[in-house]
Amino acid sequence: MATANQISSLGRRIYRFAASVSGVIALLIMLWGCTANDFNAGAIAWKTYSNSRYGFEFPYPSNWTSLATPANDDGIAFFSPQDNSVEIRGWASHQLPNSIVTEQESVKKIKPNFQTAQGVSGVLVIEVDRQVGSMTLTLTQSQVKYYWQGRSKSQEFQNYYRFFYYIAQQYRIPKS
Structure with a gap:
């Protein structure tokens, strides 16, 4: 018993x-x-954001609004006119020489799992918690790390997944 x-x-x-x-x-x-196959990129009027400091670019819907560009011009954020909790961001940063060894060690642990339409391999991470869902793309070239991210409320993330994925695929960095 x-x-x-x-x-x-x-x-x-x-x-x-x-x-x-x-x-x-x-x-x-x-x-x-x-x-779900309900995303149609051709139904959206697109503009392209081009970063003058780091040379990356990505498409964004023409009716989305941007935050003021930071003084150092390292990136930008755009928000949906229907829901300002839905955002897309792109930014870049130079790696410090001391962090390159640490970064190379961590890259060995996380293998590239994504390729842009440009043919550049990177790491795409999907995170969904109780409040926020996000898709973050990280590309590394020379001593520059490039990032792109799409975010929405977690309960709406499935509605934006294919939209975010499309933009991540279109993200471009300068050719080395």
């Missing part, structure tokens, strides 16, 4: 297992929604 402690311990393990399974199921449902 099982003791009360054994039953309680078993109950906690079952609860933890059920909680982890339900979290995985919720993530799978959200990602399944991200594969």
Whole structure:
């Protein structure tokens, strides 16, 4: 016969297992929604942002508004006119010589998993928590790191996934 402690311990393990399974199921449902084919790039009027300092560029919808460009001109952010919690950003930074070794070591751990239409390989990370969903692209060339990010409320992320993915594919950096 099982003791009360054994039953309680078993109950906690079952609860933890059920909680982890339900979290995985919720993530799978959200990602399944991200594969919907309802995005049509041709239906959007696009403009191209070109960064004068680092030379990267990416398309953005022509009706989106931008924040003021920082004085150092390292990037920009655009916001949807329908929902200012939906944003796309692009920026770049020079790596310090001391950080290159550390960066090279960390790059070995995270292998490129994405290729832009330009043919540049990089790392694309999707993160969804309770409040925010984001897609972040990181490209490294010489001593410059280039970034692009799309963000929305997590419950709306599946509606923007293909839109963000399209822009990430179109992100361009200077040829080396």
